[in-house]
Amino acid sequence: MATTELAVTISDAEWRVMRIVWTLGQADSRTIIDLLEQQHDWKAPTIKTLIGRLVKKGALGTTKNGRQFIYTPLIKEQAAMDGALLNELDQMCAMHRGTSLVHVLEQTELSKTDVQNLIDCLTQKLPSAPTMVDCDCLPDGCEGSCDV
Amino acid sequence: MATTELAVTISDAEWRVMRIVWTLGQADSRTIIDLLEQQHDWKAPTIKTLIGRLVKKGALGTTKNGRQFIYTPLIKEQAAMDGALLNELDQMCAMHRGTSLVHVLEQTELSKTDVQNLIDCLTQKLPSAPTMVDCDCLPDGCEGSCDV
DNA sequence: CAATTAAGATTACATTTGTAAACGAAAGGG
DNA sequence: CCCTTTCGTTTACAAATGTAATCTTAATTG
Incomplete structure (x- = not known):
């Protein structure tokens, strides 16, 4: 194993965003915002912030599509889940x-x-x-x- | 179920302190500090802060013993572990x-x-x-x- | 083409967390 | 009885997180 995986840390709120993108495979911000506004009482700017942080963290990738972006997961859902659980367990x-x-x-x-x-x-x-x-x-x- | 358990949240660093107290059953700050200074390169004040926060959160109880305190766990280790894991799983x-x-x-x-x-x-x-x-x-x- | 809308970027702000210095009081040593 | 050690408390401060307003710009619409 040579690749030193930095293991992106995803916060609870960010996790919600990732689940949408993982499930859809890809999504533009409009879709993400619409879906999350339904599930939580988050305002659009809140969700934008979360998306932005995930991009900065390297958890989401972007592809320009006209004036907007299409977001895709850069990390695997199953790997993120396994990692989060193992991390938690490891500290016990x-x-x-x-x-x-x-x-x-x-x-x-x-x-x-x-x-x-x-x-x-x-x-x-x-x-x-x-x-x-x-x-x-x-x-x-x-x-x-x-x-x- | 009548009791609305507020489910104390224990941070990663605090978890280290709790493990010491859970394992020993009870401990004074000297013991906790000595043990944790060995495991991490934390300064004594850092550990004092963590202890203080855990007391405020209601995770540790105190009994006066002369000029110092004896700390005891107010929450069960197994329950804390189960809760943390289930929480993590629940968001996936x-x-x-x-x-x-x-x-x-x-x-x-x-x-x-x-x-x-x-x-x-x-x-x-x-x-x-x-x-x-x-x-x-x-x-x-x-x-x-x-x-x- | 002007006015409105929508997308992403910038800024904001309180809370929690990691990490620690400084301080005040009490206790023990000499 | 004074000095030093030791406890617990107070204060500090940066990074991460939750939550959101504002701004800039480009696009849509009448």
Whole structure:
């Protein structure tokens, strides 16, 4: 792996904009603004600001189309999702990640295919899974007696 | 459910402090500062600020112990973890959450017990799982042709 | 062609966050 | 009892974020 991916950070509000563009594949500002004004009570200038920031961040690319722009995603939705979740998980105690994932799965609606894929993935991990994952909250490692 | 939980928001840096207190069960500022100065190159005042903010936010409670304080977690670690992950997931396209979770599980070290719990949870969900989960990125719902 | 509209750019401003210095009071050492 | 260390509090300040008004310019319309 040579490419040092700078991993664009997308804020919550910006995420809304990206979802529109990801879903449509591409969109001009009018479309983005119309759709988002429906979903939130954001004013048009707010949405313009978000679009502008996303372009500056390199999350959206632009193609001139007459007087306006067509925006396209420069980062993949799935990659952004994976990255955001892994980032979040990474900052949490390693020992408790598993339990948290159980809770997350319990509360997330998943298709049969997803569930099956998850089971397959886990079944494959099972043999090589360690007996326990240590807490990594303290410089040395804690004694597993974390108060949860 | 009557209690309207305001769901304290913990920032990344604050999360580090909470992990120390969660792991130790309780701690005075000296302990927190010593441990965090080892893990990061934060100055003591920085850590004091974070502690102060967490107390103000209601994430840490204080008990006077002579001239200093003993800090205790007022929110549960597991609940905070679950909440943070679910929040993150919630802002993403419902249709792609499953795939993302597969990726997350693949890249997360899990104990045998965790893996087994996850499999059990999923096995239980399988029968009632819908054939597909629709995209919820557009006001109406997209046509599933999202460009991932 | 003038007036209005719409698109993108510039500016604005409060809040949160990361990061830290400075300060005031209390406690302990000598 | 004074000096120093240590706590907790106050203040500081830049960057990111949420939220939006204003401005400039080009295009549309009568």
